[in-house]
Amino acid sequence: xxxxxxxxxxxxxxxxxxLSLVAGVGSMPAAGGGPLEQLxxxxxxxxxxxxxxxxxxxxxxxxxxxRVILVVNEMFDFREMARSSLGQSWNSLSPAEQEKFVGLFTxxxxxxxxxxxxxxxxxxxxxxxELVKGDRAMIYTSIVDKDLDIPIVYRLQKENDRWLAVDLxxxxxxxxxxxxxxxxxxxxKEKFAGLVExxxxxxxxxxxxx
Numbered sequence: 001x002x003x004x005x006x007x008x009x010x011x012x013x014x015x016x017x018x019l020s021l022v023a024g025v026g027s028m029p030a031a032g033g034g035p036l037e038q039l040x041x042x043x044x045x046x047x048x049x050x051x052x053x054x055x056x057x058x059x060x061x062x063x064x065x066x067r068v069i070l071v072v073n074e075m076f077d078f079r080e081m082a083r084s085s086l087g088q089s090w091n092s093l094s095p096a097e098q099e100k101f102v103g104l105f106t107x108x109x110x111x112x113x114x115x116x117x118x119x120x121x122x123x124x125x126x127x128x129x130e131l132v133k134g135d136r137a138m139i140y141t142s143i144v145d146k147d148l149d150i151p152i153v154y155r156l157q158k159e160n161d162r163w164l165a166v167d168l169x170x171x172x173x174x175x176x177x178x179x180x181x182x183x184x185x186x187x188x189k190e191k192f193a194g195l196v197e198x199x200x201x202x203x204x205x206x207x208x209x210x
Contacts, residue, residue: 035137035156035163036130042075069110077157077164078106085179089187097192104199111206137163
């Protein structure tokens with residue numbers, strides 16, 4: 001399906017994002033009501049779910065996944081991410097196709113997210129800088145794990161009273177840009193129907209392996 005959706009870069013990016021959700025948070029204090037505070041609150045919510053001993057039982061695995069997904073959905077603006085990941089191709093889709101793609105894109109990110117949740121436990125997130133300009137913000141963080149120090153930058157936009165992530169970069173590699181490159185190749189060769197088929201195939205593989 002292309003190098004990004006096959007998983008190498010995507011796994012690194014989303015794996016690191018999961019680290020930032022499940023890891024202990026350190027350094028820079030949060031400002032009241034701002035993007036940094038809301039990002040930290042999301043991380044705390046996921047950590048609370050993962051540390052709940054009752055939810056760790058096999059029979060409650062699906063409940064645990066659903067709870068994490070609810071937090072993830074409140075953290076990201078999946079519609080904006082989906083639109084950006086298609087670039088100019090987004091405007092060529094009908095409203096119904098756009099809604100279909102948003103659903104598929106959301107499921108793809110959710111499955112990658114939840115598939116990595118249990119793989120990371122002892123890392124730490126350090127918040128290094130918060131930049132806010134109007135309704136846009138950048139939150140600079142680092143994942144610290146033994147000898148690793150991985151920079152991750154969250155790009156957020158304000159929707160009403162919520163700050164939602166619309167992209168993230170790990171070591172200056174953008175999740176949305178990498179998707180856009182891969183999707184563009186598929187759209188040019190196989191059109192929207194081909195892209196839908198490939199994403200559905202990817203989802204089936206991930207759901208089977210989880």
